[in-house]
Amino acid sequence: MLQAVWRQNDSLPEQVLAWMSEVYEESGEISGAEFCELWTTRTFSLARSAFEVIRKSVLDDTGKRIVGDEFSYVSYYRDPESGPVGVVRFKSAEVSTPDWTEVLGVVAEGVQEFVMDYYGTVWPVCDRHSFGLHVDYLHETAVWKCHAGPAGGHLVRALDPSVRL
Numbered sequence: 001m002l003q004a005v006w007r008q009n010d011s012l013p014e015q016v017l018a019w020m021s022e023v024y025e026e027s028g029e030i031s032g033a034e035f036c037e038l039w040t041t042r043t044f045s046l047a048r049s050a051f052e053v054i055r056k057s058v059l060d061d062t063g064k065r066i067v068g069d070e071f072s073y074v075s076y077y078r079d080p081e082s083g084p085v086g087v088v089r090f091k092s093a094e095v096s097t098p099d100w101t102e103v104l105g106v107v108a109e110g111v112q113e114f115v116m117d118y119y120g121t122v123w124p125v126c127d128r129h130s131f132g133l134h135v136d137y138l139h140e141t142a143v144w145k146c147h148a149g150p151a152g153g154h155l156v157r158a159l160d161p162s163v164r165l
Contacts, residue, residue: 040096042098050103057161066111093109104159105137126146129146133145142159
C-alpha cells in the first residue's frame with residue numbers, strides 16, 4: 001500500500017510515520033485506495049497551508065500578489081512501477097508526500113516559477129549577491145540557499161519565517 005503513494009527512495013520522515021500511526025490507531029486496517037486518498041488529501045491540505053506561507057513571503061518581499069488558481073486540484077496517475085500515485089501540482093512543481101518540509105519546498109519552487117512567468121522577475125534574491133535563491137533542505141527544514149560566494153553558497157533563511165536556523 002505504501003508503494004502506491006511513496007515514490008522516494010529515502011526512508012519516510014518521522015512526521016509522516018507519526019501521521020501514519022495516527023491513521024492506523026483511528027481507522028485500523030484500511031484499503032490501499034482509502035490510504036492513498038487520505039495521503040493525498042493530507043498532502044493537498046499541507047500544500048494549501050504551504051502556499052499561504054509562501055504567498056505571504058512573496059507579498060512581504062516584493063509587494064506582488066500571488067493566487068493559487070493553478071494549484072487547486074489533486075491528481076492521481078498510474079505509475080507503471082508503483083501503481084496509483086496521488087499528486088498535488090502547482091505549475092510544474094509536483095509533490096506526493098504529506099511531509100511539511102518537502103511540501104513547503106515544492107510549493108516554493110512552484111511559486112518561484114509563477115513569479116518568473118507572471119511578473120518576469122526573480123524571487124527571492126540574495127541581499128548579499130543579488131542572485132536568485134534556490135530551495136534546499138537542512139535537517140528537515142526547507143531553506144533558501146544562495147549558490148554564490150567563495151564557499152560555493154550559503155544558507156539565507158528558512159522558507160517558513162516562523163523557523164529560525
